[in-house]
Amino acid sequence: MPIRKDLKPLYPANWKQLSTDLKAKAGWECQGCGMPQYGLAFWDEGLGRYQLIKGNRFYDQLEYTESYKSAIAAKQHLEQWCDYPNKLIIIVLTVAHLDHDPTNNDPSNLRVLCGRCHLQYDEPHHRANRVRNARCGKTIDMFEP
């Protein structure tokens, strides 16, 4: 999950190294759902969750790929030659601030999560921000004719 430009100054200068170290310590897997960094998956309607792709000869060679470029190549190959019930996604690990404060980088406040788990974790916080911003917007509306 890219860091919002306006929040970037709140992150420490060593954020990239800190987040990389945390991902490595987590075994390059989401601490929410266990999906691996740069794994390929598709949404399984029946299970109501993402399914990691297994058993494809080409993919097996790249299963523990170290680079995002390799994951993109594998995804393009699979989309060209295989049929999946839904669009393929590349799992990308992020580091979440559990208290939503990017200045609090205490290890107990940080968790390695895939994009989906991170969004789910942040959703109540984002919803509260939307409500607060909408209220602020109404305040500004009183200046309109």
Ligand SMILES: [Zn+2]
């Ligand atoms: Zn996850």
